[in-house]
Amino acid sequence: LARGVTEPDLAGRHVVISAGGTREPLDPVRFLGNRSSGKQGYALARTAAARGARVTLIAANTALPDPAGVDVVPVGTAVQLREAVLKAASEADAVVMAAAVADFRPATYAAGKIKKKDDQEPEPIVLIRNPDILAEISTDRPRPGQVVVGFAAETDDVLANGRTKLERKGCDLLVVNEVGERKTFGSEENEAVVLGADGSETPVPYGPKEALAETVWDLVTRRLR
Numbered sequence: 124l125a126r127g128v129t130e131p132d133l134a135g136r137h138v139v140i141s142a143g144g145t146r147e148p149l150d151p152v153r154f155l156g157n158r159s160s161g162k163q164g165y166a167l168a169r170t171a172a173a174r175g176a177r178v179t180l181i182a183a184n185t186a187l188p189d190p191a192g193v194d195v196v197p198v199g200t201a202v203q204l205r206e207a208v209l210k211a212a213s214e215a216d217a218v219v220m221a222a223a224v225a226d227f228r229p230a231t232y233a234a235g236k237i238k239k240k241d242d243q244e245p246e247p248i249v250l251i252r253n254p255d256i257l258a259e260i261s262t263d264r265p266r267p268g269q270v271v272v273g274f275a276a277e278t279d280d281v282l283a284n285g286r287t288k289l290e291r292k293g294c295d296l297l298v299v300n301e302v303g304e305r306k307t308f309g310s311e312e313n314e315a316v317v318l319g320a321d322g323s324e325t326p327v328p329y330g331p332k333e334a335l336a337e338t339v340w341d342l343v344t345r346r347l348r
Protein backbone atom coordinates (compact mmCIF):
# COMPACT_ATOMS: atom_id res chain seq x y z
CA LEU A 124 0.00 0.00 0.00
CA ALA A 125 1.09 3.54 -0.74
CA ARG A 126 0.33 4.74 2.78
CA GLY A 127 3.32 4.08 4.99
CA VAL A 128 2.31 5.23 8.45
CA THR A 129 -1.44 5.33 8.95
CA GLU A 130 -2.67 8.72 10.14
CA PRO A 131 -5.37 8.49 12.81
CA ASP A 132 -7.48 11.02 10.89
CA LEU A 133 -10.72 9.19 11.80
CA ALA A 134 -9.99 9.19 15.56
CA GLY A 135 -13.09 10.13 17.55
CA ARG A 136 -15.33 9.35 14.57
CA HIS A 137 -17.94 6.60 14.33
CA VAL A 138 -18.47 5.03 10.92
CA VAL A 139 -21.09 2.50 9.85
CA ILE A 140 -20.38 0.19 6.92
CA SER A 141 -22.69 -2.37 5.36
CA ALA A 142 -21.07 -5.31 3.56
CA GLY A 143 -21.98 -8.52 1.78
CA GLY A 144 -25.24 -9.39 0.09
CA THR A 145 -28.73 -9.81 1.46
CA ARG A 146 -30.64 -13.10 1.16
CA GLU A 147 -34.41 -13.13 0.80
CA PRO A 148 -35.93 -16.43 1.94
CA LEU A 149 -38.55 -18.34 -0.05
CA ASP A 150 -38.86 -21.20 2.43
CA PRO A 151 -36.67 -22.62 5.23
CA VAL A 152 -34.08 -23.95 2.77
CA ARG A 153 -34.09 -21.50 -0.19
CA PHE A 154 -33.39 -17.84 -0.81
CA LEU A 155 -32.86 -15.22 -3.52
CA GLY A 156 -29.33 -13.86 -3.18
CA ASN A 157 -26.49 -12.22 -5.04
CA ARG A 158 -22.77 -12.68 -5.63
CA SER A 159 -21.37 -10.06 -3.25
CA SER A 160 -18.49 -11.47 -1.16
CA GLY A 161 -18.27 -8.59 1.30
CA LYS A 162 -14.55 -8.07 0.64
CA GLN A 163 -14.86 -4.38 -0.27
CA GLY A 164 -16.93 -3.64 2.84
CA TYR A 165 -14.45 -5.52 5.06
CA ALA A 166 -11.56 -3.59 3.48
CA LEU A 167 -13.42 -0.37 4.33
CA ALA A 168 -13.87 -1.56 7.92
CA ARG A 169 -10.20 -2.54 8.36
CA THR A 170 -8.88 0.70 6.89
CA ALA A 171 -11.28 2.87 8.93
CA ALA A 172 -10.25 1.08 12.13
CA ALA A 173 -6.57 1.54 11.21
CA ARG A 174 -7.26 5.28 10.80
CA GLY A 175 -8.68 5.43 14.32
CA ALA A 176 -12.45 5.22 13.75
CA ARG A 177 -14.93 3.37 15.87
CA VAL A 178 -16.40 1.00 13.28
CA THR A 179 -19.76 -0.78 13.11
CA LEU A 180 -19.82 -3.34 10.31
CA ILE A 181 -23.26 -4.61 9.33
CA ALA A 182 -22.42 -7.91 7.64
CA ALA A 183 -24.96 -9.60 5.36
CA ASN A 184 -24.13 -13.27 4.78
CA THR A 185 -20.36 -12.94 4.56
CA ALA A 186 -17.83 -15.71 5.20
CA LEU A 187 -14.89 -13.53 6.24
CA PRO A 188 -13.06 -13.21 9.58
CA ASP A 189 -14.22 -10.37 11.84
CA PRO A 190 -11.76 -7.47 11.48
CA ALA A 191 -9.93 -6.74 14.75
CA GLY A 192 -11.45 -3.99 16.86
CA VAL A 193 -14.60 -3.75 14.74
CA ASP A 194 -18.15 -4.19 16.01
CA VAL A 195 -19.72 -6.75 13.63
CA VAL A 196 -23.52 -7.06 13.39
CA PRO A 197 -24.64 -10.05 11.30
CA VAL A 198 -27.88 -9.73 9.30
CA GLY A 199 -29.71 -11.79 6.67
CA THR A 200 -32.37 -9.90 4.74
CA ALA A 201 -32.68 -6.34 3.40
CA VAL A 202 -35.28 -5.53 6.06
CA GLN A 203 -32.88 -6.70 8.80
CA LEU A 204 -30.04 -4.76 7.19
CA ARG A 205 -32.18 -1.61 7.17
CA GLU A 206 -32.99 -1.97 10.89
CA ALA A 207 -29.35 -2.52 11.84
CA VAL A 208 -28.07 0.35 9.69
CA LEU A 209 -30.70 2.82 10.94
CA LYS A 210 -29.99 1.88 14.56
CA ALA A 211 -26.23 2.39 14.18
CA ALA A 212 -26.54 5.43 11.90
CA SER A 213 -28.17 7.60 14.56
CA GLU A 214 -24.71 8.06 16.15
CA ALA A 215 -22.56 7.84 13.01
CA ASP A 216 -20.39 10.49 11.37
CA ALA A 217 -20.42 8.51 8.13
CA VAL A 218 -22.47 5.69 6.62
CA VAL A 219 -21.04 3.64 3.74
CA MET A 220 -23.44 1.29 1.98
CA ALA A 221 -21.15 -1.28 0.37
CA ALA A 222 -23.67 -4.12 0.73
CA ALA A 223 -25.52 -5.48 -2.28
CA VAL A 224 -29.13 -5.09 -1.15
CA ALA A 225 -31.82 -7.14 -2.89
CA ASP A 226 -34.19 -4.76 -4.66
CA PHE A 227 -37.06 -7.24 -4.28
CA ARG A 228 -38.10 -10.05 -1.96
CA PRO A 229 -40.59 -12.88 -2.36
CA ALA A 230 -44.07 -11.63 -1.46
CA THR A 231 -44.71 -14.71 0.64
CA TYR A 232 -42.59 -17.00 2.79
CA ALA A 233 -43.52 -20.68 2.95
CA ALA A 234 -43.13 -21.90 6.53
CA GLY A 235 -42.57 -25.45 5.22
CA LYS A 236 -40.27 -26.54 2.39
CA ILE A 237 -41.87 -26.01 -1.03
CA LYS A 238 -42.38 -29.46 -2.61
CA LYS A 239 -42.57 -30.31 -6.29
CA LYS A 240 -45.65 -32.13 -7.53
CA ASP A 241 -45.57 -34.66 -10.37
CA ASP A 242 -48.73 -33.37 -12.03
CA GLN A 243 -48.18 -29.61 -11.65
CA GLU A 244 -45.90 -26.86 -13.00
CA PRO A 245 -44.29 -24.66 -10.33
CA GLU A 246 -46.02 -21.55 -9.05
CA PRO A 247 -44.43 -18.29 -10.24
CA ILE A 248 -42.50 -16.36 -7.58
CA VAL A 249 -44.19 -13.03 -6.87
CA LEU A 250 -41.78 -10.30 -5.77
CA ILE A 251 -42.31 -7.09 -3.84
CA ARG A 252 -39.97 -4.12 -3.40
CA ASN A 253 -37.51 -3.83 -0.55
CA PRO A 254 -36.91 -0.46 1.14
CA ASP A 255 -34.10 1.65 -0.39
CA ILE A 256 -31.82 2.10 2.62
CA LEU A 257 -29.29 4.41 0.95
CA ALA A 258 -32.01 6.77 -0.31
CA GLU A 259 -33.67 6.79 3.11
CA ILE A 260 -30.43 7.55 5.00
CA SER A 261 -29.46 10.21 2.45
CA THR A 262 -32.81 11.97 2.81
CA ASP A 263 -33.27 11.64 6.57
CA ARG A 264 -29.61 11.93 7.76
CA PRO A 265 -30.17 10.22 11.14
CA ARG A 266 -27.36 12.41 12.48
CA PRO A 267 -27.13 15.96 11.09
CA GLY A 268 -24.18 16.61 8.80
CA GLN A 269 -23.20 12.96 8.44
CA VAL A 270 -21.53 11.85 5.21
CA VAL A 271 -23.36 9.19 3.22
CA VAL A 272 -21.63 6.99 0.62
CA GLY A 273 -23.16 4.51 -1.84
CA PHE A 274 -21.73 1.91 -4.20
CA ALA A 275 -22.98 1.06 -7.66
CA ALA A 276 -21.95 -1.66 -10.07
CA GLU A 277 -22.88 -0.81 -13.64
CA THR A 278 -22.38 -2.63 -16.94
CA ASP A 279 -23.09 0.17 -19.47
CA ASP A 280 -22.71 3.98 -19.59
CA VAL A 281 -21.00 3.67 -16.24
CA LEU A 282 -20.41 7.36 -15.48
CA ALA A 283 -23.71 8.67 -16.83
CA ASN A 284 -25.66 6.00 -14.94
CA GLY A 285 -23.59 6.69 -11.83
CA ARG A 286 -24.26 10.42 -11.95
CA THR A 287 -28.01 9.83 -12.35
CA LYS A 288 -27.98 7.32 -9.49
CA LEU A 289 -26.09 9.68 -7.16
CA GLU A 290 -28.68 12.39 -7.77
CA ARG A 291 -31.59 9.99 -7.34
CA LYS A 292 -30.24 8.62 -4.07
CA GLY A 293 -29.13 11.97 -2.66
CA CYS A 294 -25.87 10.64 -1.18
CA ASP A 295 -22.62 12.65 -0.94
CA LEU A 296 -20.38 10.14 -2.71
CA LEU A 297 -21.06 7.24 -5.05
CA VAL A 298 -18.37 4.66 -5.83
CA VAL A 299 -19.07 3.37 -9.32
CA ASN A 300 -17.53 0.11 -10.59
CA GLU A 301 -17.76 -1.31 -14.03
CA VAL A 302 -18.76 -4.96 -13.82
CA GLY A 303 -16.83 -7.20 -16.20
CA GLU A 304 -15.23 -10.63 -16.35
CA ARG A 305 -12.32 -10.13 -13.98
CA LYS A 306 -13.90 -7.27 -12.09
CA THR A 307 -15.56 -6.88 -8.72
CA PHE A 308 -17.42 -9.98 -7.52
CA GLY A 309 -15.33 -12.15 -5.23
CA SER A 310 -12.07 -10.68 -6.48
CA GLU A 311 -9.33 -9.12 -4.36
CA GLU A 312 -9.06 -6.10 -6.62
CA ASN A 313 -11.30 -3.35 -7.84
CA GLU A 314 -11.31 -0.34 -10.16
CA ALA A 315 -13.73 2.54 -9.72
CA VAL A 316 -14.60 6.17 -10.08
CA VAL A 317 -15.85 8.00 -6.99
CA LEU A 318 -18.46 10.60 -7.93
CA GLY A 319 -19.20 13.48 -5.56
CA ALA A 320 -22.45 15.40 -5.20
CA ASP A 321 -20.24 18.50 -5.62
CA GLY A 322 -19.48 17.35 -9.19
CA SER A 323 -16.07 15.84 -8.37
CA GLU A 324 -14.78 12.68 -10.07
CA THR A 325 -11.98 10.68 -8.47
CA PRO A 326 -10.69 7.76 -10.55
CA VAL A 327 -9.18 4.85 -8.60
CA PRO A 328 -6.97 2.61 -10.76
CA TYR A 329 -7.26 -1.19 -10.77
CA GLY A 330 -5.75 -2.39 -7.52
CA PRO A 331 -6.42 -3.88 -4.07
CA LYS A 332 -9.80 -3.19 -2.44
CA GLU A 333 -7.82 -1.60 0.44
CA ALA A 334 -6.57 1.14 -1.91
CA LEU A 335 -10.12 2.00 -2.99
CA ALA A 336 -11.14 1.96 0.68
CA GLU A 337 -8.37 4.45 1.57
CA THR A 338 -9.54 6.78 -1.20
CA VAL A 339 -13.11 6.58 0.07
CA TRP A 340 -11.96 7.56 3.59
CA ASP A 341 -9.80 10.39 2.17
CA LEU A 342 -12.91 11.80 0.46
CA VAL A 343 -15.13 11.22 3.50
CA THR A 344 -12.65 12.86 5.88
CA ARG A 345 -12.63 16.05 3.79
CA ARG A 346 -16.42 16.21 4.00
CA LEU A 347 -16.73 15.69 7.77
CA ARG A 348 -17.61 18.79 9.74
Ligand code: CTP
Nearest residue numbers: 220222224226253254255256257273274275276
Ligand atom coordinates in the same frame (compact mmCIF):
# COMPACT_ATOMS: atom_id res chain seq x y z
N1 CTP B 1 -29.18 0.12 -1.88
C1 CTP B 1 -29.91 0.23 -0.72
N2 CTP B 1 -31.16 -0.34 -0.63
C2 CTP B 1 -31.67 -1.00 -1.70
C3 CTP B 1 -30.93 -1.11 -2.89
C4 CTP B 1 -29.68 -0.54 -2.96
O1 CTP B 1 -29.43 0.84 0.23
N3 CTP B 1 -32.87 -1.54 -1.60
C5 CTP B 1 -27.85 0.77 -1.94
C6 CTP B 1 -26.69 -0.18 -2.17
O2 CTP B 1 -26.13 -0.61 -0.95
C7 CTP B 1 -25.71 0.71 -2.94
C8 CTP B 1 -26.59 1.68 -3.69
O3 CTP B 1 -27.86 1.65 -3.04
O4 CTP B 1 -24.89 1.46 -2.06
C9 CTP B 1 -26.76 1.44 -5.14
O5 CTP B 1 -27.29 0.17 -5.35
P1 CTP B 1 -27.79 -0.22 -6.80
O6 CTP B 1 -28.31 -1.59 -6.80
O7 CTP B 1 -26.69 0.11 -7.79
O8 CTP B 1 -28.94 0.88 -7.02
P2 CTP B 1 -30.47 0.74 -7.31
O9 CTP B 1 -31.10 2.02 -6.90
O10 CTP B 1 -31.03 -0.50 -6.70
O11 CTP B 1 -30.54 0.67 -8.89
P3 CTP B 1 -30.54 -0.58 -9.93
O12 CTP B 1 -31.89 -0.58 -10.54
O13 CTP B 1 -29.43 -0.22 -10.90
O14 CTP B 1 -30.24 -1.85 -9.16
Ligand code: CA
Nearest residue numbers: 223224225226
Ligand atom coordinates in the same frame (compact mmCIF):
# COMPACT_ATOMS: atom_id res chain seq x y z
CA1 CA C 1 -30.26 -2.63 -7.02
